[in-house]
Amino acid sequence: MERIYDKYHESVYRLAFAYCKNRADAEDITSDVFLKRFASNKTFDSDSYETAWMMRVTVNLAKDLLRSFRYRFSVPLETANLIFESPEESEVYRAVMDLPAKYRSVIHLYYYEGYPVAEIAQIVGRSETAVQTQLYRARKLLKKALGEEMEL
Template sequence: MLYRLCMVLLCNREDAEDAVQETFCSYLRAKPVFESGEHEKAWLIRVATNKSRDLRRSLFWRRRADLEEAEKVAQTPEERDLLEGLLRLPDKYKIVLHLHYIEGYKIKEIAQMTKMSENNVKVHLFRGRKLLKLELEEEKEGAR
């Protein structure tokens, strides 16, 4: 799950692997105590998201969309188009769309994991779907 999240945020297998590895290193260093398995999962998601963002801010990271990686993950042309559209969205929309539609989390759970209000998560889902729809429509028109 963490790898898929980092993959959506970073668009590159190697960078996603680095972010996940750094997440587990942080886990081992911090040795946090959790109230439940869900609390632990939320902590890991938050740290993985932050590590991905840190990696994107680093001097050595250059923005790219590794479409070959998208082809490996997607099984059908429709899934590939959808994934490519998702990868082009801003992070704030990518994260909530990924957690909701791919990982299957409810809005309340996403709000707790991302430290956003439920209304803010709903807004990000709405706007993210709208942007994704526009991306896919533009891609269809460009293919004609």
């Protein structure tokens, strides 16, 4: 259990945070993901499959939370445990977090976790085309928010 937790908890937590934008809910989701993982007693053929499963469950739980009405609309970003080293850093981070949840999740998975589009599609349960479209729209929104000098 400890091995699994140590291996995935940062990725799971950060993805959950990208969705719900506050520490408490991200921690709840992280806990639930691992509880599901331990309860499922699943065996995976490879680490990558296990990673995808963890990410997928994280996304599902986060989406469930976001579907609740208190999350359906804008929820402010909790910045208490965020450290910004420059104004630009803060601006970029806030711009990403201001994106609609579906966009910031694909941005997170693509740029932070480094997943290819095909794997993101598996994780978020959308088609590759839909993910590509979401990335396109997310980049467009970021450029609109941050100006054309934004480098993606």
